Amino acid sequence: xxxxxxxxxxxxxxxxxxxxxxxxxxxxxxxxxxxxxxxxxxxxxxxxxxxxxxxxxxxxxxxxxxxxxxxxxxxxxxxxxxxxxxxxxxxxxxxxxxxxxxxxxxxxxxxxxxxxxxxxxxxxxxxxxxxxxxxxxxxxxxxxxxxxxxxxxxxxxxxxxxxxxxxxxxxxxxxxxxxxxxxxxxxxxxxx
Numbered sequence: 001x002x003x004x005x006x007x008x009x010x011x012x013x014x015x016x017x018x019x020x021x022x023x024x025x026x027x028x029x030x031x032x033x034x035x036x037x038x039x040x041x042x043x044x045x046x047x048x049x050x051x052x053x054x055x056x057x058x059x060x061x062x063x064x065x066x067x068x069x070x071x072x073x074x075x076x077x078x079x080x081x082x083x084x085x086x087x088x089x090x091x092x093x094x095x096x097x098x099x100x101x102x103x104x105x106x107x108x109x110x111x112x113x114x115x116x117x118x119x120x121x122x123x124x125x126x127x128x129x130x131x132x133x134x135x136x137x138x139x140x141x142x143x144x145x146x147x148x149x150x151x152x153x154x155x156x157x158x159x160x161x162x163x164x165x166x167x168x169x170x171x172x173x174x175x176x177x178x179x180x181x182x183x184x185x186x187x188x189x190x191x192x
Contacts, residue, residue, distance in 0.1 A: 020091075050076065111145040 009021040017024055022038075025031045054073045063069050087093050115137055119128035122136045134142070 046077075046080075050080070108149050111148050115142070115145055 005021075009024070010017055013021065013024045022031055022034050025034065050073075054069075054076060057063075057072055057076060058065075058069050061072065063072055084090075115133045116128050118141070119133040119136045120126065123132055125132075128136070
């Protein structure tokens with residue numbers, strides 16, 4: 001779902017594309033429309049994403065359905081808004097979440113869960129220890145899972161978040177469609 005817009009964004013803006021394609025849009029009205037639609041998407045999806053948290057909190061505190069549960073949900077949302085507003089820049093926070101949570105959830109955990117579940121099944125037990133995984137799983141399977149996981153265990157380099165008005169195009173990142181746009185500072189090391 002996200003790959004085609006990423007490829008099209010890079011093909012359109014080339015070297016000027018940075019963390020967000022929104023800053024590369026040079027027509028301010030389109031930038032603002034995109035910001036409004038992204039905000040709407042986030043606001044509407046919060047209801048779905050926070051529902052398990054709300055239900056767990058209501059269950060943990062044994063709160064009956066009704067006005068009390070509305071108060072708990074309101075307090076949780078207030079806490080989330082406070083945390084969101086306390087972070088001065090969302091970019092570094094998203095980098096942390098994306099580089100840790102997404103990688104762990106999509107690559108590392110499935111391989112580890114597969115190893116543990118396979119070892120437990122081979123041992124005909126409910127769970128398996130690390131020793132069980134090493135002794136019961138075939139070496140070939142262990143090596144394949146480690147090959148899948150190992151690139152994600154290295155430290156990734158971090159780039160500076162260079163914030164400006166517009167990420168301009170061109171080899172030197174100084175070409176704008178309109179003379180009124182202020183180009184952000186070129187960051188040639190961003191792509192190396």
